[in-house]
Amino acid sequence: MSNLDMVVAGSDTSSSTIEFAMAEIMQKPEVMKRVQEELEIVVGKDNIVEESHIHHLPYLHAVMKEVLRLHPVLPLLVPHCPSETSIVGGHTIPKGSIMFVNE
16 A cells, blocks of 8 residues: 555545534534534634644534444445354345445
């Protein structure tokens, strides 16, 4: 894997996580309001979030952890191999098959 591949792979997982986060937050106005309030208190309304702010944003941190729980990016990229033949959703998955999870 080249350095460029690693950069692209890293940016793809980051952009996917942000996309999932925005989708989840847009569906939950109370969560969006609370995130906005926390950001305004810690960062300020017209400022940009900096690394030094991260430790002071516990609610946003919890939201992102929940997004990663609901929409794990890494397991989608890691092959899985069943140790025994299984039936998933009516489909037989033979033992030793290489599987990739796709949402």
